[in-house]
Amino acid sequence: MKRMISCGKLTGTIQSQGLRIGGVSQNLEIGSQLDLTALRDPISGRPYIPGSSLKGSLRAMLERIEGKSSGRGEPCGCGDRDCKICVIFGAHKNPQPASSPTRIVVRDAHLTKDSAEAFDNARKEGGVFFEEKAENLVLRDSGLAKEPRWQERVWSASFDLDILLHIYEGDNPQSLMRYVRQGLGLIQETGALGAGGSRGSGQVKFDVQESWLELEKISV
Numbered sequence: 625m626k627r628m629i630s631c632g633k634l635t636g637t638i639q640s641q642g643l644r645i646g647g648v649s650q651n652l653e654i655g656s657q658l659d660l661t662a663l664r665d666p667i668s669g670r671p672y673i674p675g676s677s678l679k680g681s682l683r684a685m686l687e688r689i690e691g692k693s694s695g696r697g698e699p700c701g702c703g704d705r706d707c708k709i710c711v712i713f714g715a716h717k718n719p720q721p722a723s724s725p726t727r728i729v730v731r732d733a734h735l736t737k738d739s740a741e742a743f744d745n746a747r748k749e750g751g752v753f754f755e756e757k758a759e760n761l762v763l764r765d766s767g768l769a770k771e772p773r774w775q776e777r778v779w780s781a782s783f784d785l786d787i788l789l790h791i792y793e794g795d796n797p798q799s800l801m802r803y804v805r806q807g808l809g810l811i812q813e814t815g816a817l818g819a820g821g822s823r824g825s826g827q828v829k830f831d832v833q834e835s836w837l838e839l840e841k842i843s844v
Contacts, residue, residue: 626725631839632789632801634808636832638673638733638817642755643778644825645677645818662754662776665734670743671754671778673817675730681817682730682807683713689810708803712789727790727800733783743781755779757825777825785832801834808832 646660662671687693692700692709700709703721712728715721735743746753755777789804791797808830811817816826 626792626794628790628792628839629795630791630797631837632791632797633835633837634785634787634789634801634804634832635835636785636830637736638678638783638785639829639831640673640778640783640817641780641827642757642825643671643673643781643818643828644757644775644820645671645673645778646775660773660775662778668740669747670735670740671781672735673733673783675732677818678733679713679728679730681811681815682804683709685810685815686803686807708800711795712800712804725790725792727792727795728804729788729790731786731788733785736782736784739781739783753779753781775820777820785830797836805832805834 643662645663663674664670665672683699687700687709690700690709692702692707699713699716700707701716701718701721703710703715703718703723705711705722707715707723710718710721710723712726714726715723734740743753745751757775757777787804789797789801791800812828812830815821817828818826820826
């Protein structure tokens with residue numbers, strides 16, 4: 625087994641505009657016109673960004689610039705030791721990759737203190753925090769909109785970012801960290817987070833600080 629020798633950490637905020645990460649349609653209230661609600665914390669009711677969504681967007685963006693996939697439209701699963709995609713995120717459906725173990729941990733991103741207070745105040749005072757947006761099929765011959773699908777977007781909010789990068793013997797820590805930061809930059813400058821990016825949703829800006837944990841000093 626490879627020995628973990630260090631752990632990098634990226635913390636900061638994700639500033640979002642028109643974020644669309646859908647929840648479960650079965651939870652819609654009776655009489656609601658929405659087809660898909662925004663994903664919410666089941667206790668507080670506040671929206672959040674699942675770590676899996678951010679991790680998936682990050683991996684997909686890096687695979688896009690590398691031109692890598694499984695060949696079936698799925699994530700890269702080559703498992704080669706020199707493939708940063710597989711080293712960092714794991715080799716998709718590859719049970720014994722040379723690149724193992726997976727290096728990255730992406731935490732769920734919850735609202736920052738200020739955005740959480742804005743959400744709570746909006747809920748108490750009947751204010752607006754979510755945008756209800758309709759997406760339509762436009763008939764090419766007539767130009768008429770058909771079959772609107774109503775969905776919720778988090779119009780403007782900030783979320784706490786927390787990403788860990790495990791470093792094992794033989795790894796190049798700086799190279800792997802730069803690669804993760806490059807992926808975040810690509811989402812910010814050339815892509816989007818969540819669904820509907822090509823239709824204007826999911827514009828984000830990352831404010832990130834990098835630090836390195838000393839494993840021998842970690843305790844509880």
